[in-house]
Amino acid sequence: MKVYKFGGASVKSAQGVRNLQAIIEHESQPLVVVVSAMGKMTNALEQVVNSFFQRKPDLQRNLEAVMSYHNEIAKELFDAEDDSIHGKLDDLYTELKEMLLHKPSLSYDYEYDRIVSFGELLSTTIISEYLRSCGMPIEFVDIRNCLITDGNYREANVDMNLSKELCRNTISFDTPKVYLTQGFIAGTETNQTTTLGREGSDYTAALLANLLDAESVTIWKDVPGVMNADPKYFDPVEIIPQLSYKEVIELSYCGASVIHPKTVKPLQNKKIPLHVKSFLQPHLEGSIVHEYPFKLELPPIYINKRNQVLLTLTPRDFSFIAEEKLSKIFGVLASYRMKSSLIQTSAISFSLCIDYNEMHFQKMIEELKDEYEVLYNTDVELLSIRHYTKEIVDQLIGERLVFVEQRNRLTARFVIPSM
Ligand code: ASP
Ligand code: MG
Numbered sequence: 001m002k003v004y005k006f007g008g009a010s011v012k013s014a015q016g017v018r019n020l021q022a023i024i025e026h027e028s029q030p031l032v033v034v035v036s037a038m039g040k041m042t043n044a045l046e047q048v049v050n051s052f053f054q055r056k057p058d059l060q061r062n063l064e065a066v067m068s069y070h071n072e073i074a075k076e077l078f079d080a081e082d083d084s085i086h087g088k089l090d091d092l093y094t095e096l097k098e099m100l101l102h103k104p105s106l107s108y109d110y111e112y113d114r115i116v117s118f119g120e121l122l123s124t125t126i127i128s129e130y131l132r133s134c135g136m137p138i139e140f141v142d143i144r145n146c147l148i149t150d151g152n153y154r155e156a157n158v159d160m161n162l163s164k165e166l167c168r169n170t171i172s173f174d175t176p177k178v179y180l181t182q183g184f185i186a187g188t189e190t191n192q193t194t195t196l197g198r199e200g201s202d203y204t205a206a207l208l209a210n211l212l213d214a215e216s217v218t219i220w221k222d223v224p225g226v227m228n229a230d231p232k233y234f235d236p237v238e239i240i241p242q243l244s245y246k247e248v249i250e251l252s253y254c255g256a257s258v259i260h261p262k263t264v265k266p267l268q269n270k271k272i273p274l275h276v277k278s279f280l281q282p283h284l285e286g287s288i289v290h291e292y293p294f295k296l297e298l299p300p301i302y303i304n305k306r307n308q309v310l311l312t313l314t315p316r317d318f319s320f321i322a323e324e325k326l327s328k329i330f331g332v333l334a335s336y337r338m339k340s341s342l343i344q345t346s347a348i349s350f351s352l353c354i355d356y357n358e359m360h361f362q363k364m365i366e367e368l369k370d371e372y373e374v375l376y377n378t379d380v381e382l383l384s385i386r387h388y389t390k391e392i393v394d395q396l397i398g399e400r401l402v403f404v405e406q407r408n409r410l411t412a413r414f415v416i417p418s419m
Helices: 014-025 041-053 059-077 083-101 108-116 118-133 160-170 201-212 245-254 262-272 323-334 358-369 389-398
Strands: 003-005 031-035 139-140 177-183 185-188 193-195 216-221 242-244 274-278 286-290 303-317 338-346 352-357 373-385 404-407 409-415
Touching: 003 014, 014 031, 014 118, 031 118, 031 201, 041 059, 041 108, 041 118, 059 118, 083 108, 083 118, 083 160, 083 245, 083 389, 108 118, 108 193, 118 139, 118 177, 160 201, 177 201, 201 216, 201 262, 242 245, 245 262, 245 286, 245 303, 245 373, 245 409, 262 274, 303 409, 323 352, 323 358, 338 404, 358 373, 373 389
Parallel strands: 003 031, 003 216, 031 177, 139 177, 216 274, 242 286
Antiparallel strands: 185 193, 274 286, 303 352, 303 373, 338 352, 373 409, 404 409
């Protein structure tokens, strides 16, 4: 059994849904297909959450934007007389509107998950109805009943034992069907909706593959495989045909957005290969992530992590930065869901590069100010070069201003002003 994952970009239009159908049509069954919200609908639903939670007057308008986007796609895919799809969409809209009528609870994260999850529910509803109308044997799986998590909303942790049993009860190895389900979302034992963290659909695909002992996972993307640099900023770039799990986890830690960082572990643990292929050119080989018994020759790989902030903390009482202090600092970071991408310590100061989130950042600074002198630069990016050579570093960095630099045998990293 294979697991296929289609991200938002692949199903952003009716044309995208038809393309998905063409890709899976000839695939052997059973096949598990994991789908994200269409296009940028998760962002659009985040706007809905914010309007709802902050009781802003644009709530209705933001909600309309989500509904009309899906209605447009449905209109192109189905005949006007097809009541079934419109009935199903209306049921979801009604459920969502119902939630928005009540006063928000105190937990932003809880409200976030129950609202944002509609992106995946709407996309899988449209896609499953479309595939069915093409005559495919579709089984719609509400993943919230199969992937069970704790109540850590927005970054929920999966209970693998419980989920394994439920997934195996729902998805059968012997029935030639296409099991269509949602990425990114999950549920608690008490039927609350949770999510696994932004861009988490890759992770869902990997979890399902692990729980079902699938033969492989394929992530269908708008790039022809894992590239050695972002073609938007580098020219020429090349596809890397083979990568180890370890390489991919290092790349995603450096900020490569090609695969969600949590995706690798469930696959590595069961040695399940991961294919990264283009939904625009499905005949191309793409990249395969697996464990290789030999050393792979890799080209230099460039990763620019943008929108970073470089933060430097110095204890006001001049005490040394020691383990106890560090664990407190990390506690504060974790409580604001800040993720550090580079860390450097000296005797009495501690610098780290983190993803910049304006709202949380200022609050966090306020909290740290009591004990630390806080300095920060917001307009920075983190450039990582895997498999670097001296020539490449000279060429890229040259005389540029570098705030922090770190090198080990395989990776050179530079915190530099944004380009
Ligand atoms: N729709 C979710 C997001 O945009 C999950 C995903 O796309 O992987 O974050
Ligand atoms: Mg998405």
